[in-house]
Amino acid sequence: MVRLVVLIFTFSAFLAGCSAVPEGPDQQRVNVAALPDWQADGSMGSFTEGNHHPAIASLFAKAEIERRKQRWRSAMTYLDQARQIQPRNPAVFYRQAWVSLQMGDRAQARNLLQRGLVFAQSDVAMTERLNQLLAQCQ
Amino acid sequence: MSQRKPAAKKSKSERPSLSGRRKVWLAWMLRLSLVGLALLAGWLVYLDAQVRERFDGNKWALPAKVYARPLLLYPGQLLSASQLEAELSWSDYSARGYADRPGSYTRSGEQWTIFRRAFPFWDGPESARRIELSIRDGRISRLREQGEDVGLVRLEPQYIGGIFPAHNEDRELVRLEDVPPALVAALVVTEDKAFFEHWGISLRGIARAMLANVKAGGFVQGGSTLTQQLVKNFFLSSERTLIRKGQEALMALLLELHYSKEEILQAYLNEVYLGQAGRRAIHGFGLAARFYFGKSVKELDNGEIATLVGLVKGASYYNPRRNPERAKERRDLILGLMADNGIITDGQRIVAQGKPLLTSAAGRAGQREYPAFLELARAQLQRDYRLQDLQSEGLRIFTTLDPWMQNAVEEAAQATLKRLESRSRELKDVLETAAVITSVDGGEVRALLGSRKPEFFGFNRALAAKRAIGSLAKPVVYLAALESGRYHWGSVIDDKPVSVSGPGGQLWQPQNYDHKSHGALPMADALARSLNQATARLGMTVGLGNVAATFKELGLQAEVPPYPSMLLGAISLSPVEVAAMYQTIASQGFVMPLRTIEAVATAKGETLSSYALRGEQVVSPAMMQWLRYGLEQVAERGTARRITQELEGPLAAKTGTSDDQRDAWFAGFDNRHLGVVWVGRDDNQPMPFAGSSAALPIWLDTFRSAGSEPLPPADLLQMVPVNAAGQLVENGCRGTLYPFIRDRVPAAAGQCDPLTEPSSGEKKSWFDWLF
Structure with missing residues (x-):
């Protein structure tokens, strides 16, 4: 019985410890809701759409401001900072690819989307959305 | 015949009078003075032009300032208290009781308050910010500013060197x-x-200096004003001649004529x-x-x-x-x-x-400066910028260098070489090293070591030392085998003597490290134990051309001659080239150039260039995960097992030792970083060390102190039982589990030896244990 008490106590302490520290952005998985709406005419919803880690959300917000001003290089700078924080987030690659397309760099857009597909793997909806944009890069 | 007439003597009355001679003399003096004045005027005009041209334009050739990456702070970020403390100290932050001014911080247990300085980042200037953060269990648990949670704050980056004229x-x-x-x-x-009273030169000052010099019987005091000192430093050489002194005085007068005292003082303060x-x-x-x-x-x-x-x-x-x-x-x-x-x-x-x-x-x-990294950064910058502009325009270069990682690799190299050299007096100060650390997914160079003396501007071994890579070539052979479709990690291959005759009739007969042959064994074991004979046989079967093509596929730009010895690493590459090749494996098949530059901005803050990820997915991620399994076995139970004894696995790695132990190599990666380390002698003589004893410890110490994160599960693979003959068998049959690419698992072909169920009652459940 003593063992049970010890185990319950240790388990509770473990849970309490875990709950205090937020998980790193590298541990978060994203789904298709993290991608902004995209229309076949090329228009894109806001880069800030979807739920993101606070660091990524803050960089997406800055990228969105630049996107509205059509300052593509600046937008790409913020998105690449987001990529360095979450290097396997397909939602970042999706936005970077779209900006590359606006810059007229189809090959780069294609490469970035293919990279996004590597990390979308089992997410069918995400893969479909990435492929839709990939079709525009051909 | 002509007669010479005696020269007629002038009569006394014909001689010019004294006053006449004086007049002539005066006339000459006047003429000379006029010429002198004209020359002086010309010289003055010339000096004036010089003074104005130099003082009105860019006064100084401003070297490009090179910065490390800024330290990012965000909730959930992996960051130890010791790293934060070190990075603050490197950026000259002072620990105070209360962080009340930019450049100061305070710490109370897990709670930190940092008053970050204002800084012109490449994507825009940011004002000073006072932030509060908590670090728990090695991660930032909270980040706040003025009582509000914030998502991301950057500390200003550390200066790491310049590109000087x-x-x-x-x-x-x-x-x-x-x-x-x-x-x-x-x-x-x-x-x-008397600076605010004189016009550039001070007669009183000169007189005072002369008196002092005469008294002392030599030069002890100069009579130069601040303006003259500025002129001397700014326009003239350091020679001490009267003409130069005169020029200095004239230029000082001219400077004062055109510019205010404040302008002159400001120039002096900077010069x-x-x-x-x-x-x-x-x-x-x-x-x-x-x-x-x-x-x-x-x-x-x-x-x-x-x-x-x-x-x-x-x-x-x-x-x-x-x-x-x-x-x-x-x-x-x-x-x-x-x-x-x-x-x-x-x-x-x-x-x-x-x-x-x-x-x-x-x-x-x-x-301090980081010469090895600066050299690579400069080479990459010169693709887009002229050297002259880098040396003079005051550009601000933002790079990928991670000072924490750089510090870790420098300390690890120092400690390891010292330890290795202590084993033999002959080795003292003869070992050299080089290392490259990159981020796994983006190819950003995080640390670069070109020598055991990291602050020494000299031969940069990370870039320029081309050395035989030894067994670091083996994963390429195994990748070629996996890609051929004829092999998997459970395939049985032979480790027995090999003899291949070369074009000149010479025989190539590789030996294993222990000079023994180990017979038939699974392919995973052959890589884990780095067996030369098994690898050579495998490579010969797969085909030299296929192996050479696989080197190219991984992004290696150097030429790989299709000789048998290439299978065991008789290819000379620099550590940076090796890192670029292993980068493709670590990044799951994305070939990308290693990158040192994030952005370039002008002195006024305008962004000139920013660089984002570039690359191409050339190998399927599933194939790379399959190869990674082999490298994980090396780290788990093979020649690099020491790293998983001390760090949490899985980790992927390969040791390498060239012929006669002239080169010791280690390449390995965790979830975030790839590291390639070389240890050897500049005179290319043998050492009494292998990759696992000389290069591995540097890698291990680096990743231990900088922080390591295990690799994620290989989600594109599926474990399938394989029997002792290397054939796949059905689940439930006796065999060893090996991974296969999930959607390409071949049909089971081996005979099934069913597993016997454990008899009930033999095992206790965890519930039984509690009571």
Whole structure:
């Protein structure tokens, strides 16, 4: 019985410890809701759409401001900072690819989307959305 | 025949009179004076043009300043207290009881308050910010500013070096209004008390200096005004001739004619030479304040002001680090002058003179340079920028260098080489090393070591030392085998003697490290144990051409000759080339150039270039995960098992040792970083070490101190039982589990030897254990 008490106590302490520290952005998985709406005419919803880690959300917000001003290089700078924080987030690659397309760099857009597909793997909806944009890069 | 007439003598009356001669003489003098005046006027016009041209335009060739990556702070980020403390100290932050000014911080247990300085980042300037954060279990648990949660804050990046013009002059430009008035006043009373009264030269000063020099019987005192000193440093050479002295005086007059005292003072404050840091000449009070005291010129106290002003007379002689007693004496003298002239009170003088002379460490991270990394960064910059612009336009270069990782690899290399060399007297100071650390997913170069002396500008082994890579080539052979479709990790291959005749009739007969043959064994074991004979046989079966093509596929640009010895690494590559190749494996098949530059901005903050990820997915991620399994076995139970004994796995790695142990290599990656380490001798002589004993410890120590994260599960693979003959068998059959690419698992072909169920009652459940 003593063992049970010890185990319950240790388990509770473990849970309490875990709950205090937020998980790193590298541990978060994203789904298709993290991608902004995209229309076949090329228009894109806001880069800030979807739920993101606070660091990524803050960089997406800055990228969105630049996107509205059509300052593509600046937008790409913020998105690449987001990529360095979450290097396997397909939602970042999706936005970077779209900006590359606006810059007229189809090959780069294609490469970035293919990279996004590597990390979308089992997410069918995400893969479909990435492929839709990939079709525009051909 | 002609007759010579005797020369007729002039009569006395014909000779010019004295007054006539004087007139002629005067006329000549007048003419000469006119010519002299005309020449002087011409010279003046020339000097005037020189003065105005130089003073109106860009006064200085400003070297590009190179910065490390900024430290990112965000909730959930992996960050130890020791890393944060070190990075703050390298950026010259001071620990205080209360973080009340930019550049200070306070820590109370897990809670930190940091007053970040304003900084012009490449994507825009950011003002000073006072942030609070908590670090728990090695991660940032909370980040706040003025009571509100914030998502991301960057600390300003650390200076890591410059791209200097010919004389290696460096300076940090300051405006007069940013310089403490006490500094300006102290400089004036010390160097040129009549500065605000004279027109560039001071006759009284010259007379005083001459008197002093005559009394001393030699040159002990100069009569130069601040303006003359500026002219001397700015326009002229250091030779001491009368003509040069005259030129200096004329130019000083011209300078005063065209420019205000304030403009001249500001130029002086930025021009004056105040010390030397290796190859770098420290000019101006802005950089001197940073270099000697680790603070901006605005932040200097009275004692520090006096110390810097004291350096004007002799930067080397009064160097506070090398000659502290002399520097203190000079400081105290200047503090006395400051008090005598009402710049500070007597009380302030007593307080300042009572303080010891404290300077920050000369070789500290924030002021030292990182030559190996700078060389690679400079080479990459020169694809887009002219060297001349990099040396003179004051560009600001933002790079990928991670000072924490760099520090870890430098310390690991120092400690390991010292340990290795302690084993034999003959080895003392002969071992050399090089290392490259990159981020796994983006190819950003995070640390680069080109020598065991990391601050030495010299042969950069990380870039230029081409050495045989030994067994680091083996994963390429196994990848070629996996890609052929004929092999999997459970395939049985033979480790027995090999003999291949070369084109010249010579025989290639590789031996294993232990000089034994190990017979039939699974392919995974052959890689884990780094068996040469098994690998050579496998490579010959797969085909030399296929293996050479696989090197290319992984992004290797160097030529790989299709000789059998290539299978065991008889290819000479630099550590950076090896890193680029392993990068493709670590990144799951994305070939990308290793990158050092994030962005380039002008001195005024305008972004000229920014660089994002570029690359191409050339190998399927599933194939790379399959190969990674083999490398994980090396780290788990093979020649690199020491790393998983000390760090949490899975990790992927490969050891490498070239013929006769001339080169020791190690390449390995965790979830975030790839590291390639080389150890060897510059004279290419053998060493009594292998990759696992010389290069592995550097990698291990680096990843231990910088932080390591295990690799994620290979989600594109599926474990399938394989029997002892290397054939796949059905689940439930006896065999060893090996991974296969999930959607390409071949049909089971082996005979099934069913597993027997454990009899019930043999095992207790966890519930039984509790009671």
